[in-house]
Amino acid sequence: MYQKLNPPLHDKLNFSNSEGLKSNYGTERILIVYRYLSLFFTSIFYLIGTPKSPMLLKLGVIISLSIAALMITKLLLLYQDNKPFIRSMVLIESFGIVLILIPTQGVESSFIWYALNPVMVAASYLSPLFCWFTLMMYMCASTLITFNFFNSLGLKITNLIIENSYLYLVLILSTIAVQLFSNFTRELHDQAILLKKQRQKLIFTNQKLQKANQKTNEAIKHVMSLYQIVESFTSQKNLNNFLKVVTDYTVKLTKTPCSFIITKQIDTEEFSFEIRGNESKKYKGQIQIIHEIQSNWNKHQKNTNMVEVTLLKRKFSIISIQSSKHEVLIGIENQNIVHDDLTPYQRELVFLSKLCKVVLERIHLEEVTYQLLISGEQNRIANEIHDNISQRLFSIVYALHALSKNLDKMSTEQIKKDFQFIIQSTNEANKELRSTIYNLSSKKRGENLFEAKIKTYLEALEKLNHIEVDYHFFGDEQTIPVYIKNIIYRLICESTGNATRHGLCSKLGVYIHINQQIYIEIKDNGKGFKIIGNHSNKNAGIGIYNMKSLVHSLGGTIDFQSQINQGTQIQITIPQIQKLINQEVSGE
Structure with missing residues (x-):
């Protein structure tokens, strides 16, 4: 499942009143500027x-x-x-300004305009x-002060x-203008908060999309790499290497703590299995898990859909498939609660199971085709021997x-x-036998088809x-089994392709030496790249990983x-050629 984001969206989008007021499009700045400017000019005119x-x-x-304004x-x-x-x-400020009118001539005071400061504050933060x-x-207080203390003409209050x-008209109109401006800024402020929330939601959604896209791209890369890897196994008879690759990529794709695959050959009822855990967790009880599944093999094989089982107090999702030659069970450990719908990781397991079935069918089909x-x-x-050589030998025997009779x-x-x-008949039979052997053997004809294939490429x-x-x-290509030739050809294609596409080289050297072991060297003068560890990190290229997998499947080394x-x-060094040949002959 997707990783939980922290903090949650509602926490990210929670704005306090303080934050809202502080972000009120600079209203407090306008109030402060007006306060000091009005104080400055009214003081000048008063002096x-x-x-x-x-x-x-x-x-x-x-x-x-x-001092009061500053406080x-x-x-x-x-x-x-x-x-x-x-x-x-x-x-309090309004009362203070009213008191200042007493020593400063009442309504004729210059500070009468300074009185708009508390009005503006009330309009900005309080109710209309x-x-x-x-x-x-x-206005009432200033009028009463003028009437009682500065009414030298004895005018009535009216x-x-x-x-x-x-x-009074200017003060009223100024207050109306201040309120209109305050309402306008408040609307802008509310819209700003709404836009900020929408922006946060957009960022949150974009992060989810980026993570989903990253996971999708990673899964696609792994699937492409897996497809390229399994291509090499369609011509091999070593099933264990194929099982290792499948479990390895199952862990990579599903991020599961544990993945296993078990195959049972239908005709011999022989079991083969592989179980892997991710690097962050050493998995225990592997053999017990395999034994428990084998003991309930028929029960698990009856389930045509994905099911959930408990093995060693751990929950696993398993799926069964069947090819022409094998019965197969693939499983992953569940990290989260499984609902009715399949999780993304379980869907990836279904995909892997289908791919595994296709590969097993191809392996079987190629074996049948080869036979x-x-x-x-x-x-x-x-x-050919019957029609030609056998007839001549029969004539000779007859x-x-x-003659003996x-x-x-x-x-x-x-x-x-x-x-x-x-x-004469014996010589003719011998010539025909040599001709047949010559036609069957490319070595006898002096042809190096594998060498020529690489040269053409x-x-x-x-x-x-x-x-x-x-x-x-250098060396005799006839000593190499066909499936090793296919792997060597793929290694040459992968390495030289990377050198031209990514390395942008202008010179390329390919050297192959076949003796008791196979030694391959590919050199280029391209851009090169930075080597991190042994390329086992997740950022390693697919091509490098594929080459390592192919070489390691033959027990070789690559540097x-x-x-x-x-x-x-x-x-690249591939040792013990004779052992690999014996494995191919014995069908291991």
Whole structure:
């Protein structure tokens, strides 16, 4: 299953009030800038205005108001997510500004415009009703202060309001503008939060898609590599190597802690098995698992669909398949709870089982085809010997029998004549026998078909890629079994193809030496690559992994030597040729 992402999506998309206010498109920055600018200009006009108050008093008022503005700004930034505190702070600041009007000429004070600061804070963070309440309270208080302390003309309060109506109108319109702007910024803020959530969801979905795509690409690479590997087993009789490859790739594809495959040959009832665990976990009880499955073989084979079984207190998903020659069980250990629907790993197991069946059928089909070819060739040779050599030998035997019976009756000259005829017939039979052997043996004809096949491939590679190829073949190819020739050919194709496609080489050397062992060397002057360990890491290329698997299936060794911009050298050694030949002959 897909790995659990941490933290979950709802945690990623959880925004606190503090974060929301701090991200309110710079509203607090606008409030702070307006506060200091309004304080600066109102203070300037207060200082240069009509000096009805002592200068020392004016400076004291400005300094006090500046200290208050600084404190209020810090408190606003610190507690802007606390609405009751902001409400109290707005009321306190409004009351303070009202008090400043007493020594600064009431509504004629320059600081009358500074009163918009608490109104703006209320409009930005509090309800519209509280904002209008703050404005009305300030306007009423400033009017009463002017009426009681600065009404030198003795105007009635209604006349005073009418006289300063322009001021009240500006304050009301300014408050309306502030509220409209605040609503607009709040909508922008809500849209920003929504976009941020959508962006987080998009990032989360994209991460899931990337992980799914990565897993898909990894699975495709493994499947391609597996397909290329099993191609080499369709011409081999060593079933154990094939089982090792299948279990190895099952672990890679399904990420299971344990994978096993068991085959039972139908005609001989002989079992073969392989069990593998991943590198991060040493698996115990392997033999017990195999024995438990073998003891219930018939029961498991009856299940045509994937089933879940418990082996050594571990849950496994197993699937049974059957080819023309083998009964097969493939299983993986379940890491998660299995539901009614197949998990992705179980679907991959189904795919592997089908691929395994196809390969086993191909192996059996090639064995049958090989036997038919041998049988057909044997019949052809038998007919050729029967029609030609056998008839001459029969004539010779019959002539010798007749000569032995009539030897006393024949003259010396007749005996010599018959002997000459027998010698002539024997020579003719010998010529025909040599001709038959010559036609059957490419070695007798001096033909090296395997060497010529590699040479033809390298000549085509040289022309197509405009490179220089140096090719040398030493030894007798007749000592190599056919399936080893196929593997060597694939190794040459894989290594030289990588040198031209990825290495971008201009010169290529291929050297093959066959003696008691097979030694192959491929050199190029291409870009080279950085060797990490022994290429067993997951980032190793498919081509390298395939070559290693092919060589190791023959008990050989392969060594890569490469540096960036200094080319690559591959050395392959396949030992004990005679042992491999004996295995092919004995059918192991």
